[in-house]
Amino acid sequence: MALKIYNSLTRQKEVFKPLQAPHVGMYVCGPTVSGESHLGHARPFITFDVVYRYLIHKGYKVRYVRNITDAGHFEEEGKVADDKISSKAILEKLEPMELVQKYTHLYHWAMDQFNNLPPSIEPTATGHIIEQIEMIKKIIKDGYAYEANGSVYFDVLKYNEDYTKKNQPYGILSGRNVEDQLDTSRELDNQDEKKNKVDFALWKKAPAEHIMRWQSPWGEGFPGWHIECSAMATKYLGKKFDIHGGGMDLQFPHHECEIAQSTVCNHEIPARYWMHNNMITINGRKMGKSYNNVIKLSELFDGSHPILTQAYTPMTVRFFILQSQYRGTLDFSNEALQASEKALRRLMEAYEWLKTQTFQTGSTAKDKTLDVQINTWLNELTEFMDDDINTAKVVANLFEIIPTLNSLKDKHITSDAISGDTWVKTQQQLELFIENILGLKVESGAHRHQLNGVIDLLIEIRKEAKARKDFATSDKIRNQLTDMGIHLKDEKDGAMSYTFD
RNA sequence: GGUCCUGUGGCCGAGUGGCUAGGCAGAGCUCUGCAAAAGCUCCCACAGCGGUUCGAAUCCGCUCGGGACCUCCA
Numbered sequence: 001m002a003l004k005i006y007n008s009l010t011r012q013k014e015v016f017k018p019l020q021a022p023h024v025g026m027y028v029c030g031p032t033v034s035g036e037s038h039l040g041h042a043r044p045f046i047t048f049d050v051v052y053r054y055l056i057h058k059g060y061k062v063r064y065v066r067n068i069t070d071a072g073h074f075e076e077e078g079k080v081a082d083d084k085i086s087s088k089a090i091l092e093k094l095e096p097m098e099l100v101q102k103y104t105h106l107y108h109w110a111m112d113q114f115n116n117l118p119p120s121i122e123p124t125a126t127g128h129i130i131e132q133i134e135m136i137k138k139i140i141k142d143g144y145a146y147e148a149n150g151s152v153y154f155d156v157l158k159y160n161e162d163y164t165k166k167n168q169p170y171g172i173l174s175g176r177n178v179e180d181q182l183d184t185s186r187e188l189d190n191q192d193e194k195k196n197k198v199d200f201a202l203w204k205k206a207p208a209e210h211i212m213r214w215q216s217p218w219g220e221g222f223p224g225w226h227i228e229c230s231a232m233a234t235k236y237l238g239k240k241f242d243i244h245g246g247g248m249d250l251q252f253p254h255h256e257c258e259i260a261q262s263t264v265c266n267h268e269i270p271a272r273y274w275m276h277n278n279m280i281t282i283n284g285r286k287m288g289k290s291y292n293n294v295i296k297l298s299e300l301f302d303g304s305h306p307i308l309t310q311a312y313t314p315m316t317v318r319f320f321i322l323q324s325q326y327r328g329t330l331d332f333s334n335e336a337l338q339a340s341e342k343a344l345r346r347l348m349e350a351y352e353w354l355k356t357q358t359f360q361t362g363s364t365a366k367d368k369t370l371d372v373q374i375n376t377w378l379n380e381l382t383e384f385m386d387d388d389i390n391t392a393k394v395v396a397n398l399f400e401i402i403p404t405l406n407s408l409k410d411k412h413i414t415s416d417a418i419s420g421d422t423w424v425k426t427q428q429q430l431e432l433f434i435e436n437i438l439g440l441k442v443e444s445g446a447h448r449h450q451l452n453g454v455i456d457l458l459i460e461i462r463k464e465a466k467a468r469k470d471f472a473t474s475d476k477i478r479n480q481l482t483d484m485g486i487h488l489k490d491e492k493d494g495a496m497s498y499t500f501d
Numbered sequence: 502g503g504u505c506c507u508g509u510g511g512c513c514g515a516g517u518g519g520c521u522a523g524g525c526a527g528a529g530c531u532c533u534g535c536a537a538a539a540g541c542u543c544c545c546a547c548a549g550c551g552g553u554u555c556g557a558a559u560c561c562g563c564u565c566g567g568g569a570c571c572u573c574c575a
Contacts, residue, residue: 288574
């Protein structure tokens with residue numbers, strides 16, 4: 001079965017065909033490292049991590065490029081740069097690289113917490129100023145950009161006029177037309193420098209107080225908002241590559257501008273499939289800086305944000321995100337996260353137990369119906385992923401299988417209910433989908449050898465107490481362990497198992 | 502104002518013209534010294550009003566509600 005993905009450019013699901021199989025080039029817009037990542041940022045990174053993992057599973061050799069935006073108009077969030085006061089001492093100055101360093105580290109830390117695979121290349125905007133300048137020069141040379149007072153702007157109307165003839169008007173991705181925008185664009189600084197209000201900056205002249213600045217043919221300045229992605233994507237993935245991903249809010253203007261820039265330079269739309277994840281909302285409203293409703297990832301992980309009733313682990317957050325399909329909005333609430341936390345625990349406990357079991361292949365199923373059903377559920381996992389990465393349905397099917405696993409564990413059924421082949425397949429498929437594709441892993445900070453030894457000892461004592469019906473002692477052991485977040489459970493055969501919070 | 506999306510049970514969320522989504526919460530039962538887990542069962546929803554159809558939550562229209570983008574934004 002073939003992978004189908006929804007292409008924002010054509011507004012329909014399309015069979016995925018790489019330009020040069022088995023190679024796949026994928027570019028995803030990364031973070032601006034002027035502040036800490038929040039829950040909303042986690043969605044694209046987890047979504048495209050799963051896309052990356054799935055493409056690899058499909059046998060593709062993927063080059064996954066995800067940039068870091070570290071150039072531009074930078075100030076630390078919530079702080080006003082004190083340039084006037086600090087001009088004397090270098091150490092008192094706001095040093096952009098210091099911010100970039102700090103937030104890049106935090107971002108990498110968060111990605112690691114989420115168990116996201118690192119991209120193949122993670123280029124920075126500041127590391128590609130030359131490429132951006134070269135690209136701008138080419139756009140000017142071809143007549144689609146003009147210099148004005150040390151800044152350079154893209155001539156949207158000219159582009160639109162010429163490329164509409166080639167069936168590729170400005171607005172092709174987001175479904176807008178330039179005429180509408182001429183009426184609605186808001187007033188911005190230096191509007192008068194532009195020929196038209198819809199034109200966007202490729203290069204901006206740096207005001208005297210602006211700290212980040214580079215030499216260019218047009219004087220000292222810094223690159224515009226959209227050119228870095230075009231330059232870096234072209235450099236590492238070529239003029240035309242397979243997948244371009246990012247959040248829906250980047251569709252316009254960011255990706256639209258990328259298309260225009262790259263089309264002028266490379267004569268074609270840079271990417272074949274455009275994938276956009278939807279937003280995470282909170283009380284129905286998009287989580288975003290401008291709405292002042294963001295929950296930073298560090299706050300989520302330690303529960304310090306006022307709206308949170310508790311801390312949530314990175315895997316809980318990852319699972320929460322994967323329980324929905326990436327193209328729909330996802331509404332945050334404590335209740336929803338708590339539901340994910342419990343569900344994930346049930347999933348992982350059943351899966352961890354399954355991993356420890358050994359099954360012989362062959363044999364026949366005593367419960368033919370169940371055997372067929374399990375195989376159907378397992379086979380559907382691939383179908384669902386192939387259908388535009390529907391992780392919500394994948395997760396739902398995993399939960400269909402769990403009762404059977406727990407039934408075997410609790411000896412409600414015997415292992416010959418389904419065939420040995422099916423058991424082995426179940427083990428293989430669950431490992432593949434849970435760990436390799438969804439990227440979920442067991443979070444086991446408290447598991448230590450010594451601790452396990454101590455618990456084993458307590459279990460021994462408790463067993464002895466139970467044997468002589470000394471329930472006061474046995475309950476004391478269990479209750480106090482529970483208070484510490486260690487849950488003892490009496491199994492059917494008299495054994496005791498335990499789990500950590 | 503322009504462009505577009507959306508409205509599913511207490512909550513989060515899949516979904517297809519006719520067949521149980523799934524999770525969490527809630528109720529009952531089984532197991533158990535008790536508990537916790539787990540299993541089984543129940544809770545059968547699709548904003549409203551029309552229309553198309555043998556049949557619509559799923560297609561069309563209208564009404565009402567919510568949201569996104571048009572500015573940096575994942």
